[in-house]
Amino acid sequence: MKHHPSVEDLIGIEHCKLGFYQELRLKLEELQESNRESEQNRREIAAVLDGITDIMMVLSEDLCIISVNHVFKEVIGIEEPEGRYCYEIFRNESRPCPECPAHRSFLTGDVCRETAIFKLGDRNLQFEMVASPIRDPDKDERRILIFKRDVTMEKEYQAKFYQAEKMATVGMLAAGVAHEVNNPLASISGFAEGIQRRLGRMDLPAGADLDDIKDYVDTILKECTRCRDIVRTLLTFSRPVSSGFSPVNMNAVVEDTLKLLRSHLKQKDLRLTLKTDLSEDLPIIYGDEPQLKQVMLNLLVNAVDAVDQTGRGEGTICIRTYPENDEGVGLVVSDTGCGIPKEHLDKLFEPFFTTKPVGKGIGIGLSTCYGIVQEHCGEILAFSEPQKGSRFIVRLPSTPDEDSE
Amino acid sequence: MNVTKFAIPEIIFGRGSMVHVGQCARRLGAKRVLLVSDQGLEQSGWVERVTELLEADNLEWVYYGDVNSNPRDHQVHTGAQLYLEAKADVIIAIGGGSPIDAAKGIAILAGNGGVISDYEGANRIERPLPPMIFLPTTAGSGSDVSQFCIITDVARQLKMSIISRSLVPNISIIDPLILLTKSQELIIASAVDAFAHAVESYVSRIASPFTEIQALRAMELILRHLKPALEKKSIHALEQLSIASTAAGMSFSNAGLGAGHALAHSLGGMFDVLHGLVHPILLPAVMSFNIPACTAKIGNIGRMILGPGARSDEEAALDGIDKLKQYFGEFGVPVRLRDILPERSTLATLAKAAVGDACNLTNPRTADEDSLLGICEEAW
Numbered sequence: 050m051k052h053h054p055s056v057e058d059l060i061g062i063e064h065c066k067l068g069f070y071q072e073l074r075l076k077l078e079e080l081q082e083s084n085r086e087s088e089q090n091r092r093e094i095a096a097v098l099d100g101i102t103d104i105m106m107v108l109s110e111d112l113c114i115i116s117v118n119h120v121f122k123e124v125i126g127i128e129e130p131e132g133r134y135c136y137e138i139f140r141n142e143s144r145p146c147p148e149c150p151a152h153r154s155f156l157t158g159d160v161c162r163e164t165a166i167f168k169l170g171d172r173n174l175q176f177e178m179v180a181s182p183i184r185d186p187d188k189d190e191r192r193i194l195i196f197k198r199d200v201t202m203e204k205e206y207q208a209k210f211y212q213a214e215k216m217a218t219v220g221m222l223a224a225g226v227a228h229e230v231n232n233p234l235a236s237i238s239g240f241a242e243g244i245q246r247r248l249g250r251m252d253l254p255a256g257a258d259l260d261d262i263k264d265y266v267d268t269i270l271k272e273c274t275r276c277r278d279i280v281r282t283l284l285t286f287s288r289p290v291s292s293g294f295s296p297v298n299m300n301a302v303v304e305d306t307l308k309l310l311r312s313h314l315k316q317k318d319l320r321l322t323l324k325t326d327l328s329e330d331l332p333i334i335y336g337d338e339p340q341l342k343q344v345m346l347n348l349l350v351n352a353v354d355a356v357d358q359t360g361r362g363e364g365t366i367c368i369r370t371y372p373e374n375d376e377g378v379g380l381v382v383s384d385t386g387c388g389i390p391k392e393h394l395d396k397l398f399e400p401f402f403t404t405k406p407v408g409k410g411i412g413i414g415l416s417t418c419y420g421i422v423q424e425h426c427g428e429i430l431a432f433s434e435p436q437k438g439s440r441f442i443v444r445l446p447s448t449p450d451e452d453s454e
Numbered sequence: 455m456n457v458t459k460f461a462i463p464e465i466i467f468g469r470g471s472m473v474h475v476g477q478c479a480r481r482l483g484a485k486r487v488l489l490v491s492d493q494g495l496e497q498s499g500w501v502e503r504v505t506e507l508l509e510a511d512n513l514e515w516v517y518y519g520d521v522n523s524n525p526r527d528h529q530v531h532t533g534a535q536l537y538l539e540a541k542a543d544v545i546i547a548i549g550g551g552s553p554i555d556a557a558k559g560i561a562i563l564a565g566n567g568g569v570i571s572d573y574e575g576a577n578r579i580e581r582p583l584p585p586m587i588f589l590p591t592t593a594g595s596g597s598d599v600s601q602f603c604i605i606t607d608v609a610r611q612l613k614m615s616i617i618s619r620s621l622v623p624n625i626s627i628i629d630p631l632i633l634l635t636k637s638q639e640l641i642i643a644s645a646v647d648a649f650a651h652a653v654e655s656y657v658s659r660i661a662s663p664f665t666e667i668q669a670l671r672a673m674e675l676i677l678r679h680l681k682p683a684l685e686k687k688s689i690h691a692l693e694q695l696s697i698a699s700t701a702a703g704m705s706f707s708n709a710g711l712g713a714g715h716a717l718a719h720s721l722g723g724m725f726d727v728l729h730g731l732v733h734p735i736l737l738p739a740v741m742s743f744n745i746p747a748c749t750a751k752i753g754n755i756g757r758m759i760l761g762p763g764a765r766s767d768e769e770a771a772l773d774g775i776d777k778l779k780q781y782f783g784e785f786g787v788p789v790r791l792r793d794i795l796p797e798r799s800t801l802a803t804l805a806k807a808a809v810g811d812a813c814n815l816t817n818p819r820t821a822d823e824d825s826l827l828g829i830c831e832e833a834w
Contacts, residue, residue, distance in 0.1 A: 054576030054617060054812045059710045060660055061601070062459055066619045067582040 104176075104197040107183065108135055110155060112145055115192065124199070125169065135195075139167045151193045154180040164200070175201045227280045234280075238273040241266050279308060294449070297336045299370050299378045300327045306345040307368075314353065320363040321356060327369070332376045335448045340421045347418050348382040348441050355386025355439060376447040377427075381440060388435040397431050418443075425449050458662035460708050462599050464625045465700065469693070472589060472629040475504060475546065476511025482585035482624055484544035486514040488537045490557040491548045492521045495591060498635050504548050504589070516540040521549075521556040524606050524613070524722050524729070530559035530570045537564045537584070546587045550644070551595030551604075551729065554588050558603040558621050561586055570605055576617040576812065586623035591632045593695040594644025594730055596651055596703025598626040604719060612723035615812040622707070628700055630693040638684055641695070642785050643730025645680045648672060648699040650733040653741065653755060654714055655706035657748045658816040665709035672702035673758055677781075684785075710816035713808070713826060714740040720807035727794055734782035734789050738775045739833040740817075745771050747819035791833045801830040 058064075098105070098118050104125070105118040112135045122128060127138060136142045136149070145152065150161040160181040166173050176197040183192040245266045253259050303325065307314075314321055349366070356364030369381040389397065397415050422429045426449040433439035466474055479487055487508055491501045496519055508515045518533045537545065537560055545564075547557030559570050561583040566573070573579055588598035597603075603616040633641070649672070655661060656669035675698035683691035717740075718732045745752050745768070753767030756774020759781070765773065779789065788794050791801075805826035808814060814821060821829070 053810065054615075054815065056660055056710075056815050058576030059617060059812070059816060060459055061577060061617075061619055062457060064577045064619045066461070066622055067579065 101196075104199075106130075106135065106195045106197075108151055108193045108195060110191055110193075112136060112149070112151060114138070139169075150178050150180040151195060154182050154193055155191060158182055173201070174199055175204050230276065230280055234273055234276055238270060238277075241269040241273065245270065294335050294337055296333045297338045297341060298331070298333055299341070299380060299445070300331055302338065302341050302345055303327060303368055303370060303380070306342050306349060310346070310349055313350075316353075316357070318362055319353075319357055321353065322363075322365040324365065324367045325369075326367065328371045330372060331370055331378055332372055332447055334376075334378050334445055336425050336445065337421075340424070341445075344418045344421050344443060345380070345382075347415065348443075351415070351441075352382055352384035352386060352439070355384050355388070358387040359385075359436075373444055373446075378445050378447070380443040380445070382443075383438060383440040385438040388437055388439055389431070389433040390435055394431060394433060456660075458660070458664070458708075460662070460664040460704075461601065461619060461622055462704050462707065463623045465599065466625065466627045467697070467700070468629070469631050469689070470629060471627050472503070472632070473507060475587065475589065475627060476507050476513055478587050478625050478627065479508070479513055479544050479546060479585075480511060482544050482587070484513055484585070486516065486540060486542045488533070488540065488542040488545050488560070489515050489517050489548070490521065490533060490545065490560065491517075491519050491553045492523075493519060495549050495553070500548055500591065500632060500635075504546065508546075516542055518560075521553050523550070523552045524604075524726055525552050525556035525559065526606050526608050527559075527570050527614075528608065530556055530563065530605055533557075533560040534563035542584070544585045544587065546589070548589040548591060550590070550592040550640075551597040554590065554595065554597040555603045555605060557586060557588065558597075558623075559605050559616070562603070562616070562621075570616075571607055571614060573616050573618075574607075574614040577619075578616075579618040579620045583620050587625045587627065588623045589627045589629065589632070590699070592636065592640060592644040593630075593633055593692070593699035594647040596648065596699055596706060598623060598628070599700060599703040600707035602707065604722075606723055606726075612807055613719040613811075615719065617812060626700075628696055630689065630696040633692040633696060634687065634689065639787075640730075641684060641692075642680070642787055643728055644699065645676050645683075645695055645730075646733045646737075646782065646787075647730035648695070648702040649676045650714055650718075650737050651702040651706040651711065652676070652698075653737060654712035654813075654817075655702070655709040656755070657744055657751045657818045658706075658709040658712060659818055660816055661705075661709040665705040668701040668705040669709070670754070670758070672698040672705065673755065674698075675701070677759065711813040712740060712817035713743065713814055713821045713829060716808040716811035716814035716817070716821075717804065717826060717829065719811050719813065720804050723807065724800070724804065725795065731787060731794070734785070734787050735791055735794070735833050736829070738779045738782075739829045741771075741775050741778075742832070743821065743825065743829050744817065744819050751818075791830060798834060801827060801834065805830055 101118060102120060104121045106121060107115045107117075109115055114130045114133055114135055117130055121130065125138065127133075130138060135151070136145050140146055146165070148163055148165055150163040154161040160179060163178050163180075164175060165178065166175050168174075177200045178198075179196045181194050183194050185192070245263075248259075248263060248266065304327075307323075307325070314323060349368075352366045356366065364385045366385075367381070367383045369379075369383075371379045371381075373379045419429055422443055422445070425445050427443060427445035430442045430444075431439065432442075466478070489501070489504060489508070491504075495501050501517070501519070505515055505517070516536060518536050520532065521529055533556060536542075545557050545561050547553045562573050562579055563570060565583040566579055566581045590598040599622070601617055601619055601621045603621050604613050605616065606612070607614050636644075652669040652672035655665055656673070658665075661669070675694050679691040679694040679698070682688055683695055714733065714736045717736055718729060721727055721732050722729055741752055741755070749767045749771055752771040752774070753765075754770075756770035756772070756777075757763075757765065759774045759777045760770065783789050792798070795801075805823050808826050809821070809823045814826075819825075
């Protein structure tokens with residue numbers, strides 16, 4: 050027996066039948082009061098939560114959604130996400146995303162931040178995520194609170210700003226060069242022309258010397274014209290906004306870009322073989338020349354970087370143009386660079402996607418290309434094999450069809 | 455005189471008083487009732503009668519009938535689970551001591567949780583119990599008015615005594631008409647049990663004037679009405695036995711019992727014999743043992759048995775006990791322990807188990823293991 054009763058226990062003077070009305074009434078009042086308080090707390094918290102404009106979710110340890118705020122439902126458009134997995138909704142994946150801050154937060158117990166791009170509907174949206182663990186001393190299970198702020202607009206503006214700044218710098222440089230070079234060039238060219246005229250009028254004995262002088266003057270004039278063209282090409286790059294559509298020779302676009310990149314291609318530590326195979330009967334297409342040059346420039350720079358990243362110090366870049374069906378034009382830029390991993394291929398053209406180290410790229414090059422080609426009603430395709438190289442194909446129709454936009 | 459206490463439930467007594475069961479349950483806030491009973495009561499139709507009355511009062515009910523005589527701990531656990539699952543709010547039990555004790559056990563677990571052995575002993579219940587209404591069907595157990603609950607611990611083979619004021623039910627409805635359907639044997643067993651309650655509580659260490667009067671009244675009524683009740687099945691006599699049983703219940707609930715019930719509990723725990731049937735065997739032996747501690751009181755009992763005539767206390771006590779043995783013998787029930795136990799060697803175990811029983815505390819003469827063995831030997 051656990052407890053031996055005594056005679057006093059049996060008499061039980063101090064023990065009564067339990068459960069009095071008074072006790073019940075007090076309990077009832079206490080409960081009503083605490084109910085009122087918790088209801089008020091609930092309303093306050095609900096008001097605070099409704100005031101938050103970010104997407105908010107509470108996740109379980111296996112990233113299952115426990116609850117969300119009304120913003121989630123508005124932005125994501127899913128009425129009852131509770132019970133589904135976070136990665137399933139945001140990534141359409143069957144396992145957690147590698148960059149998930151929730152994991153790190155669970156591991157470290159700290160607040161973790163991360164920025165990531167999610168494809169929602171047909172749009173790529175960039176979210177800034179903050180994950181903070183929720184501790185409940187009464188329960189063993191852990192939960193995590195995640196805020197997702199849509200920073201797509203901010204980032205897009207930022208990217209456009211970078212691009213505009215870059216172009217402005219190039220433009221300023223070009224204008225400066227144009228100014229500084231054009232004047233002496235005009236003098237050289239003027240004097241050379243003067244010499245040429247005078248040579249014609251002067252009655253000089255014919256001979257090897259005279260031929261040489263004529264040849265020199267011709268060369269000076271030809272080189273002057275070349276310099277003028279380079280300066281002009283430079284200016285077309287500096288034009289900040291689309292200048293409107295006009296007839297474009299894609300071979301010229303390729304050559305102009307190569308002119309501009311010549312020094313870049315001659316990197317000291319990179320033995321680069323450049324092959325060009327430009328179709329002679331390439332049709333003239335209708336497009337925005339500076340923008341198409343931008344596309345060419347980006348593809349070339351990427352190709353050079355890809356070769357550079359192999360670390361072998363050498364490589365080949367091929368540029369080919371060919372007539373496409375229906376009087377269109379095809380442009381192929383291929384390299385023997387490092388290639389692109391399979392899982393990255395379908396993200397290549399997304400804004401902000403980059404595989405380059407921090408500080409080397411901001412991931413808008415290819416997305417800009419994609420935008421420009423789309424404006425021309427063309428398409429851009431990427432093929433790649435890791436460690437072997439990549440091939441980008443740009444197809445442009447002769448005339449952008451308004452309807453296809 | 456020491457400070458004393460007398461606690462009983464509301465008692466509704468009278469022929470046909472059963473009809474008030476629904477109304478009483480409603481008063482206690484019932485919407486869905488847990489009704490506890492046993493197979494015997496089901497077969498005699500009384501369970502159905504109660505459910506009809508509840509339905510007439512628009513009360514829902516859930517029935518639990520899996521109760522033996524000498525209710526087991528697991529039966530209590532199952533019942534409590536049923537009570538909680540059914541979201542019942544009031545417990546009604548109809549039956550003898552067994553369904554009523556089972557109902558008390560269920561109420562303890564429903565209100566306090568845990569397992570029933572947690573509450574073994576006195577005053578270990580700390581939270582209120584669901585309201586309880588009991589309808590006793592035997593004029594004997596007194597469980598419907600008492601603060602005791604006896605449950606068999608199957609594993610340890612003993613009867614646990616649970617004692618708490620909270621076990622006094624809210625309402626006890628005593629309808630003597632139910633006794634009409636009882637067998638002779640059950641009426642005898644019940645009446646002798648009630649008589650033993652009366653005797654033991656009368657001589658108890660903590661008896662008070664309030665319990666003594668009830669005890670004496672109970673003895674007197676049983677001696678006068680048991681035989682007529684058996685011979686003629688007269689409703690009047692049965693009603694008197696009901697009153698006697700309730701009076702004895704009021705007495706022992708407040709004054710406690712003695713060595714006889716301590717031994718009866720260990721007997722019941724070990725051999726599952728009908729509780730009422732061990733008293734004709736044990737009571738005379740216990741009374742003899744107690745004479746030195748309360749000669750006057752046992753003398754009073756003797757005088758009541760023997761009738762008028764001037765005798766000393768001691769004479770009256772000894773003669774009374776002899777007459778009582780003879781009286782029990784006339785009912786054709788076993789009067790020696792050898793008639794119900796397989797072997798004499800079990801007596802030692804029996805005595806050992808009984809010495810710690812709560813009932814032994816209030817025995818007027820201190821009874822250690824040897825004394826209890828002596829009582830058993832005498833009853834053998």
